[in-house]
Amino acid sequence: MTFSELLLNIGSLAFVFIAVGFCIFSHELGHFLAAKWRGLHIDAFSLGFRPIWKKKVNGVEYRIGWLPFGGYVELPQVDATDATPKAADGTELPRAKAIDRIITAVAGPLFNILSGLLIACFVWYVGMPQDTPKMREITVMEVEPGSPEYQAGLRPGDKIVKLNGEPFFSTWSNFVSKILFAIGKVDLEVIRDGKPVTVSYVPVDNPKAPGSLGAEKIAWPFFTPLIPLELTPEKGSVAAKAGIKPGDYIVAIDGTPVQDYAEFQSGLDQAGSRPVRLTLRRGGKNFDVTVTPEPIKDLGPEFSxxxxxxxxxxxxxxxxxxxxxxxxxxxxxxxxxxxxxxxxxxxxxxxxxxxxxxxxxxxxxxxxxxxxxxxxxxxxxxxxxxxxxxPHTIGATIASLDHPTPFQQFISTIDMSYKSLRGILVRFGNQLGLTDQTSTLKPTHMSGPLGIGMVLFNSVRYSSFIHGIYFIVIISFALAIFNLLPLPVLDGGHITFGFIEIIFRKPLPTVVIKTLSMIFVTLLIGLMVFVTFSDGRRLWRSIAPPPGEEQQAVPSAPAATPNPSPEKTDAAAAP
Known part of the structure; x- marks a missing residue:
């Protein structure tokens, strides 16, 4: 490992701690400010864990911890399991009103949403690099014989124009996500010889999915798309001087078809500084240009x-x-x-x-x-x-940018969370014989804090800084969504208990709340152990991948780490 790689690893790891810590801290800040507003007793507010500095001001002990994993706020009056709340010094406190507990509980997720929307504005302004351009139709290049798609009649050359009866305008990864989240069979409407044909099949696990996704037993499509790679030449570059214009699509290099960015870059690198013939498409017609790649400057020997x-x-x-x-x-x-x-x-x-x-x-x-x-x-x-x-270049990029609005990013996270949870429950119900519907999503696809850290680390280390920022947005929104679930020990549980007390004009018996809380704490701890084990297997595969498996970040279903309650919380949830 070179010194520059070491610095990149350290910087990426620091980004993980700061990002997760920010999401949790903004959540706790919401609880703190709401409790202040409603006049509730606050024992402590901490930035980080294991305090190295603390000072009491107006009855609140402010702490700074040396473990930068977020923060917490101690609110004894919000704890519904105590009939008689007590301060840290043992002083008995009056039980908070239901409306005060509801406002305090809501404030945590609300601050996650607000901070997520604020950061999402940056993503909206800068733009998100996409794996492929957005497409209204997808041309099938290859179909694996014997696969469900092949048996259903999908063939090379088919142009997919609808998915489950709906037109689409999405990147390849988003198209795949629609298949992964589908319940039951998938209907592909294709154009073949100018006529519409419907191909219906039930997705199954694909052990040949790219990289480590194969080990995840994920229903990756068994067909390969022909991806249009749109070029954007830089001003004054060899590409621009050769007549390449923004919007031209790369088809082949020296007659060899180019399917993705890796093949495009590999073709330029193999050519070195000799002239290459690029086949491009413009306005539906192909034409050739000859360019001479140039070495990429300021790259270390590790890139050769x-x-x-x-x-x-x-x-x-x-x-x-x-x-x-x-x-x-x-x-x-x-x-x-x-x-x-x-x-x-x-x-x-x-x-x-x-x-x-x-x-x-x-x-x-x-x-x-x-x-x-x-x-x-x-x-x-x-x-x-x-x-x-x-590495060589012709001075043209093929990375497409998308500029989703903050609200589109929020709705997308809600949609992904809902479809992930729905898919896992449908699969569970199918295994119990409760439904005939099927889903390819499994509990092992969920991810917890370790998985969140892996995705954040890989996004910054191997992709781009903007990808890391985008995942902070997702984590912030997912943390809010997860905590609003009406389950005991979550913020949603406190909100539910508060509304029950308002409707029936008396709180639930303490013994009931304690029993429910213990049950759900046990279930959540079990879930945490399960998803951490799954994340650990992914981490081990990334460190020591099986023969032939590429190292790759694994997308996960929304999940996992609960943020127990507003009186003292220190965890996070993520998709």
Whole structure:
């Protein structure tokens, strides 16, 4: 690990603590200010945990802790389990009025929503990078034979124009999310030979989902889309001088189709500083331009790799690891390697997963090696070597930006939380025989504080700062939504008890509240243990991934960490 990588890791970890701490602190600040307004007794208000400094002012002890995980406020009069509330010094206090408890409980989630909306304004202004442009139709490039989609009749070349009867205008990841959250079968309306055709199927777990998602047993589609990659050339760049205009779509590099950003960048890197032929699409017509990539300046040696010029990938109907594509003007092409060759061994060492080839090539650097492949049922051995490939650019970006309004971000979090909870409950009900409906979402897809930290860390470390800011918005909104659930020990439970007291003009018996609180505390602790175990498995896979599995952040269903009550709270919830 280089010094720059160490600094990035430390900075990303610090961002996690600050982000989660801010979300929890804003929640507790809401409780504190509401309690002040309603004249309730406050024992302490703390920023962080394990105090290293504290001072009492007007009866309230203000604390600063050395653990920056948020904060808490101690409000004994809001605790519904005590018939006679007591201050920290043992002084008996009058029980707070129901309306005061309701206002104090509501204030925590309300401040999360307000702070989330405030930060969401920044996301709205700057814009969120998208994985793909937004599309009104998705062209199917490949469909895995034997998959539910293939058996239902989906074929390469089909253009998907509706999902479950509704037109869409979304990125590929958002389109996939609609499938993941679907209940029961999925209906795809496609255009084939100019005529509409409906393809209906029930999603199933896809062990070949990209990266670590395969281990999550998630219902990733078994078909590959043709993603339009829209170029935006920088002023004065080689792309602009070659005549590339904003809105042009990249189709191929030197005749090799380009499906995603990784293939686009790989093609430029392989070409180095030699001219390349780009096939572009403008106004529905394809045309070619020739550009000469330039090295990307100010990048350290850790961004360079030894590559042979092949792209790897599995074949749906055959075991093993195959060559998915051979890059033009590469050592692999010169050695006679072809698409669909199955990799057998490198220097006599069996290639059981891509990591064997990748790691061996990096160790050998430019030294020649023997690569054994299987072609048409016969094994052949080819000698080749790798080249040191450094990142190159033509001065054109393909990252699309979206500018969701703060309220769109809020509604999106509510929608995701609702669909996640609905999907998990439907699956649970199906397993108990209570419903015929099906869902691919599982409790193992939920995530807690550890999972939140992993997503935040990966978003800042491997993606962009704006992604980290966006996840703060989601966490703030999710924390509010989770705490408003009408369950004992949550803010929603205090609100519910308060309204019951107002309606019936007397509080619930203390023994009932204590019993309900104990039951739900036990259930929530059990949930915490469960989701932390699931998060721990994800963390272990990211540290020591199984052979062939890429390290990748895992999206999770909304979930998990409860924020117990306004009298002393120190946890968070997240989608």
């Amino acid at each position: 790799r030894y590559l042979t010029g092949i792209q790897l990938g599995p074949k749906a109907d055959k075991p093993g690891i195959y060559i998915h594509a051979v890059m033009p003007d590469s050592n692999a092409l010169a050695a006679g390697l072809r698409k669909d060759d199955r990799l057998v061994a490198i220097n006599g060492k069996p290639i059981t997963d891509p990591a064997v080839l990748i790691d061996t090539v990096q160790e050998l650097k430019t030294a020649p090696f023997q690569l054994t492949v299987e072609r048409d049922g016969k094994q052949e051995t080819r000698e080749l070597s790798a080249r040191l490939i450094t």
